[in-house]
Amino acid sequence: MDHKHRQILQLYRQDLVTRLNPADICDGFLSKGVFTQDMIDEIQSEITRRDQARQLLIILETRGNQAFPAFLQCLHETGQHDLAELLQSGDGAHLPSSVPEQPSVIPLPVQNPKYSEKTDRFDFTPPRLVPLGQESLPVPKPLSTSSETEVRPNRSRRDRIECYKMDASPCGICLIINNFKFDPASDLKDRKGSNIDCDKMEKIFKALNFEVIVKRNLKYKNIKQEMSFLAKRDHSAYDCCVVIILSHGTEANHTHFPGAVHGVDGPSVPVQLITNYLSGQNCPSLQGKPKLFFIQACGGGKKDTGFEVPPDEKEHSSIPISSRTPDELDARATLPTLSDILVSYSTFPGYVSWRDTQAGSFYVENLDRVLEENAATEDLVTMLTMVNDAVSQISAKGLYKQMPGFFSVLRKLLYFQSSQS
Known part of the structure; x- marks a missing residue:
C-alpha cells in the first residue's frame, strides 16, 4: 500500500x-x-x-x-x-511528514545501591545532575572484582506461580489431525513419515492419560468441522484439551498466533482460527483450563543456514547431521478471551520444517523424547524449551537448521500426569 x-x-x-x-x-x-x-x-x-x-x-x-x-x-x-x-x-x-527530532541524551553513571544491615534495606543516592557544558560528568568507578564484592544476606525464594489442576481421569481430549496424502490438484506432495509422528504422539499422550482421537487426511472444511465438534463437546469433567496437527503449512496474517495449516485439498486454515474454536467464549466448558496446540508444519519457505557456534557450545551438539527432507512449501470480566492457550510450532514462522521419511520429523521426535523423559518432573514450558534446544542443534543435509518456538498465554505452570510421578 x-x-x-x-x-x-x-x-x-x-x-x-x-x-x-x-x-x-x-x-x-x-x-x-x-x-x-x-x-x-x-x-x-x-x-x-x-x-x-x-x-x-x-x-x-x-x-x-x-x-x-x-x-x-x-x-x-x-x-x-x-x-x-x-x-x-x-x-x-x-499528515505528519517526519518523526520529530529527539533531544540528545547523555547517560548518567549508574550507582549500585548499598545494603544496610541496620535498616535491612538497600540505600540508593541519586546522582547529582550536572548542567551540560559547565563541567564534565564524573567517571564511574570500574566494576569491583569478585574478591571485593560485598557479601549480601541470602533471602529465601518462594515460588508464587500456581499450577493448573491436572488430575482428572482421563485428563482431557487429545485430537490429532494427520494429513499425509494430498489431492494431486493441491500441488502439495504426500508427507511420507507423518504416520510415524502420529503414532508417537498418540502413544505419548495416551501415556499422559488423555483420550486420543485421530483424524486422517482432512480437507479444509473438515478441519474446521472437527474443531467445531471439539468445541461443542462438554469438557466439564476434563482439566485440559490438546490439538496436534501434522500437515503442510504456510504463513498467514494474524494478530495473535501466526501460520496456517493445509487441508489435503489445498486451502489452508489459519492457526489463529483453529485456536479460536476453543477460546473461553466459544467453548465455555474449557474456560480457565489449558488448551494446548502442537503444530508440525512448515511456517513458510525460508531455509535457515544457521551461524557459527562458539567452541563451548559445540560439545553439546551430539545429534548427528541428517539428510531429512522438508515439509512441502506452499504459495502462500472473567478471564480474557485470549488466555490459557499455548501454541507450539515445529519451526519459526516463515521457515521450513524438516521431516525424515523413515524416522519422522525433527520436532515430533524430540517432543516425544522430552515428554517421555521429563513429564514426571518438569512443567510444559520448561520441556518445550528443551525441545527448542535439541532441534536447534540438528543440521539437515549438513547445512540447514530449524528453530521451533511457542507462544504462550498460560497463567499457571502445567504439569502432565505421569505414571512415574
Whole structure:
C-alpha cells in the first residue's frame, strides 16, 4: 500500500475501529480480489466487531496500492459514506511528514545501591545532575572484582506461580489431525513419515492419560468441522484439551498466533482460527483450563543456514547431521478471551520444517523424547524449551537448521500426569 494511504488509515484508525462495520464490506473485498476467503475467515474469527475492524485494517495495509481505492469504493457501496469522506479528506498536508527530532541524551553513571544491615534495606543516592557544558560528568568507578564484592544476606525464594489442576481421569481430549496424502490438484506432495509422528504422539499422550482421537487426511472444511465438534463437546469433567496437527503449512496474517495449516485439498486454515474454536467464549466448558496446540508444519519457505557456534557450545551438539527432507512449501470480566492457550510450532514462522521419511520429523521426535523423559518432573514450558534446544542443534543435509518456538498465554505452570510421578 502507498505510504500516504497507510498514514491516512493510521491517522483515522480510532474512527474506523469505532464506526466501521466489517461484515458489510467483506463480500466487496472478496469480489474485487483484494481479500482471499482465508483472510475473510480470519477477520470473522474475531469475537467482537471492533476486533474484526482492527484485523481488517491490519490485513488491508498488506494488500497493495489498489487496496485503499477499493476500500473507499466498498464504503460507498455499503452506505458508509461518512467514513469514506473522512478518509478522502486526509491528504499529505494533514499528515505528519517526519518523526520529530529527539533531544540528545547523555547517560548518567549508574550507582549500585548499598545494603544496610541496620535498616535491612538497600540505600540508593541519586546522582547529582550536572548542567551540560559547565563541567564534565564524573567517571564511574570500574566494576569491583569478585574478591571485593560485598557479601549480601541470602533471602529465601518462594515460588508464587500456581499450577493448573491436572488430575482428572482421563485428563482431557487429545485430537490429532494427520494429513499425509494430498489431492494431486493441491500441488502439495504426500508427507511420507507423518504416520510415524502420529503414532508417537498418540502413544505419548495416551501415556499422559488423555483420550486420543485421530483424524486422517482432512480437507479444509473438515478441519474446521472437527474443531467445531471439539468445541461443542462438554469438557466439564476434563482439566485440559490438546490439538496436534501434522500437515503442510504456510504463513498467514494474524494478530495473535501466526501460520496456517493445509487441508489435503489445498486451502489452508489459519492457526489463529483453529485456536479460536476453543477460546473461553466459544467453548465455555474449557474456560480457565489449558488448551494446548502442537503444530508440525512448515511456517513458510525460508531455509535457515544457521551461524557459527562458539567452541563451548559445540560439545553439546551430539545429534548427528541428517539428510531429512522438508515439509512441502506452499504459495502462500472473567478471564480474557485470549488466555490459557499455548501454541507450539515445529519451526519459526516463515521457515521450513524438516521431516525424515523413515524416522519422522525433527520436532515430533524430540517432543516425544522430552515428554517421555521429563513429564514426571518438569512443567510444559520448561520441556518445550528443551525441545527448542535439541532441534536447534540438528543440521539437515549438513547445512540447514530449524528453530521451533511457542507462544504462550498460560497463567499457571502445567504439569502432565505421569505414571512415574
